[in-house]
Amino acid sequence: MSINTKKTEKRQGKINIKNKTPLFTRNNLYIFIIIIVTAIITGVVTTEYVKNKVSNLVNNAVNSSESNNITANIIKQVSPSLVTIGSSQEELSTIEVNPNNTTGVVISKEGLIITSYDFIKNMKDIYVKLPAKGVKAEKAVLLGYDKDTGIAVLKINGKNLTPISYSNQLSYKTGDAVESMGNATGDNYIGMITPGVITSTNYSIKIDGERYSIIQTNAIMDSQNYGGVLCNSKGQMIGFNSEYLTKKYNLDGLYFAIGNDAVVKSVQDILNQSNVLGVEGAELDNKTGFYISNIGEGSPAQKAGLKATDIIKSVDGKDMDSLEDFYTSVKGLKKGENIKLDILRDGKSKEVNITI
Structure with missing residues (x-):
């Protein structure tokens, strides 16, 4: 008994119990927390990055689509x-x-x-x-x-043509987006369109002693759109593309359009000189007269009793076979001169004398 006891005690004396290292020591806990936080932050950053990237792509697509729609609407107008x-x-x-x-x-x-x-x-x-x-x-x-x-x-002989829409003279400013448009190619849609901005509104030209606005822009102009229009985002004309002024100022990369106020003034002066009678109209399809569509208020034609829908058959004995015949006959008439018109009104011939 004593021997067995000793053996047992000896065996027990040699047993060494090894203490295991705790899974969550303070250092390991810190590392674990750092890993979790890093993963969360990385996930958030990655998610935000992807969201921003997608958002930018969507916004760019939307902006591009809106820009295309604006341009298409301008061309249509x-x-x-x-x-x-x-x-x-x-x-x-x-x-x-x-x-x-x-x-x-x-x-x-x-x-x-x-x-x-x-x-x-x-x-x-x-x-x-x-x-x-x-x-x-x-x-x-x-x-x-x-x-x-x-x-x-x-x-030309006009029948319900589509006149350009003018913008208000004060509706534009430096920095505004513009489009320069022309059609020198005979296209059924549009010939050329170039985008740009107004770079200055500080230029002007003198007409009959008065100053009128002209517009400086970086919207490219050349032979394809000179004589065309500079228009705003609504498709309204703000100026007439001018090769004359662009060459006059000769500024590299910059172009000039004549403001609407100067355009209106120029056109009115030309009409006053070319058509002293004060009538508007067109030649008849069968080229047998000049049809009056409108008469200016206070004009010699109105004072002489001419009316819209009258047909001018001859001027001082010369038959009105074309539009050119009419304007050649009245162009250059001076104040105090007299002319005789043979007209047709309601199917009846009538003679009208007009003093300019």
């Missing part, structure tokens, strides 16, 4: 009022870039058009192509031009 001008029907028979053609802007339903005089001044004949499929170019009459602005006014 302006393109019906832009015409192509050339020296013959052949020059306007194809839709392509032609250095012999330029742009014009419709400013009245009856067929008044403005363009750059420097471009057309050497043309023997002037033809205008409207932006519509299947429409042939028609001959235009040069009513006159303004030497201060370089603007020329043409007249």
Whole structure:
């Protein structure tokens, strides 16, 4: 018994119980917390990064779509009022870039058009192509031009044409986004459009002793859109693209448009000189007279008793076979001169004498 006891005691004396290291020591706990926090932060940052990236892509897509829509709306608004001008029907028979053609802007339903005089001044004949499929170019009459602005006014037989929409003179400022538009290619939609901003409104030109605004811009202008329009985001004309003024100031990378107030002044002066009778209208389809569509208030025509819908058959005995015949007959008449018109009113012939 004593031996067994000793053996047992001896065996027990050799047993060593090893203490295990605790799983969550203070240091391990700190490391574990750091890992968890890092994972959380990394996840949040990654999530925010992805969210921001996606958000930027969406915003860029939306902004690009909105920009495209604005441009498309501008073109839709302006393109019906832009015409192509050339020296013959052949020059306007194809839709392509032609250095012999330029742009014009419709400013009245009856067929008044403005363009750059420097471009057309050497043309023997002037033809205008409207932006519509299947429409042939028609001959235009040069009513006159303004030497201060370089603007020329043409007249074609107009029947409910789409005149350009003018913006309010004070509706634009430096920094505003603009589009420079033209159609020198005879396109049925639009020829050329270039974006930009107004870089200065501090320039002006003098007409009859008064100052009128011109607009400086970085929207590119060249032979494809000179004679066209500078317009705002609503598709309203704020200025007439001027090669004349751009060459005059000769500033690299900057271009000039004539403000609407100067355009209106120039056009009115030209009309007053070219049509002293004060009538608007068009030649008849059968070329047997000049149809009066409108008469100016207080004009010699109104004082003589002419009325809208009257048809002028002859001026001082010369038959009115074309639009050109009429404007050639009355252009240059001076105050105090007398002319005799043979007119047709309600199917009856009538003679009218007018003193200018």
